[in-house]
Amino acid sequence: MNGKLLRGHTVFFNNAPRIISTSSVAGPKECAGIIGEYVETALSDDMYGESTFEKAECKMLSNVIDGAIKNGGFKREEIDVLFSGDLLNQIISASFAARDFDIPFLGVYSACSTMSESMLLASSMVNAGYCHRAVAATGSHFASAERQYRYPLEQGTTRPPQAQWTVTGAGACLISDNGDGVKIVNGTMGKVVDFGVTDVNNMGAAMAPACADTLIRHFRDTETSPEDYDLILSGDLGALGSRILKDLTWEKGFDISEKHVDCGEIIYKVIEDEFQGGSGAGCSAVVLNSYILTKMKLGQYKRVLFAATGALLSTVSSGQGESIPCISHAVQLEV
């Protein structure tokens, strides 16, 4: 790189902000899969002792924000800013979680791409010297998402085969201007991409073009290719969406098939109910902040491109006949 902090739509962090600690929590269904042994707090009950799904979701988020701060050896008052958002209307999980902390709060929304947007912004602030330590966090809950976006669980609606399963879980990381940890070397800002998909049960197909757009711009801006990464990690495209992503990038001359892993595709043991795999803001947040960052710390992955993916629809927009605009923000992580 030639010292410029912006090339194309990628922001370069020359002061190497780093992830000095993480925290994660996930529900029993999620912990039955590959991430089970890596998650910090494995819930035995996805109500988490609360009276509503939404309060359980908020408690998970609060828990991981607190966990990331403590795991980094810091007190709350030593944290300069919290970047967080979630899937619920008016991002109430994040806002109510932030109420528990006496920390400045910058709310973000990019649906299931919230983890990477938060990390990109937190790294931007830390790298620029605006703050020393920033927390990036998000989460989701299967039951609160189902009843907000689709149908009440009590209705027992049949799920179509292209559907995904919203992850019950949350993840957070503490990004600092010094200390040991995985470095965030740059971030590629996502654009809203809409290929005209209107099926709200087929998020993977809707989001894949946005992810492809961001990955391709990232490769060009950073003058890298898929071979330069140990892992290209998308957020929650699921099985079908991942196939579409590989096709779309291949068409543009980038063969990611050997390096690509999707958080939604790996989070569950594949059984009938989940169909295409996991989704939700918590999906990539949990997988990144437990499994992936542990593997990176162990040196098993040295360079990871993390591109969480978000579908920016609402029940109102779908009801008014709109298609699903999507976005994907990416951050490049290095040991």
Next chain:
Amino acid sequence: MNGKLLRGHTVFFNNAPRIISTSSVAGPKECAGIIGEYVETALSDDMYGESTFEKAECKMLSNVIDGAIKNGGFKREEIDVLFSGDLLNQIISASFAARDFDIPFLGVYSACSTMSESMLLASSMVNAGYCHRAVAATGSHFASAERQYRYPLEQGTTRPPQAQWTVTGAGACLISDNGDGVKIVNGTMGKVVDFGVTDVNNMGAAMAPACADTLIRHFRDTETSPEDYDLILSGDLGALGSRILKDLTWEKGFDISEKHVDCGEIIYKVIEDEFQGGSGAGCSAVVLNSYILTKMKLGQYKRVLFAATGALLSTVSSGQGESIPCISHAVQLEV
């Protein structure tokens, strides 16, 4: 200032990012008031030629983003990033507006504090050299907000005297690393403050403590006092909230009464229906990006502290018995 970019929770912009252009649009009711002659696009019909309120809101936002870019003499491809959010579930106005532009989009949510949060983040990115030009934008629509947060208009529900009226309008500004314009010299990040107010019709009372908290931290971080400003501009506290704000800051030793103006209090000619005045993300966005910034360019105000205010509730959180957490982000503007 001693060269440090962070003091307390205030970020200092030493490279003077500046507002080189603005754009604003407002409905007929809004344009009947003080801002009428300053608004760029005055609507004669608040449907704006669209079939739904939500689409009209999105069109307003799209219009001001486009307007700010054109008024600055730039093309869309010369803009590095758009920061935007709005009040609708999943910030669909911002996301769908962003779909019209081939510009990276970082979605934010802080309810009616979105204008100042977007400006703070856009200034942070421009000041750090991550980008040359960033747009900050938000808006709201009376009818879409009413039916989402309260009741369908068709129901004709009686409004209580502590209620405010959500502004139909949008505002945007283009923040650049060079050119002529009002400088953004620093920004104070808000914290979530909740004084236990549960009346969803009394947003002013709920938000005033968050605004007071941010103003006081701002004065301390910047070693300034109310006398140092020509104007201390809150977002949408309305008449009652403004009285509470003055009391709360006075109790802490800062008498803002001579300098304080609330966008919600001044936007409408006071008639019976609006009660406490205007509210909504569009309220401060329109007032700032039309009336206030015009006056600053004319040299009538030289130093303005702009603290938009947001209530971070949702219908779900209120329905589950929660009180209203609030936030206020502030940016200091200078000619």
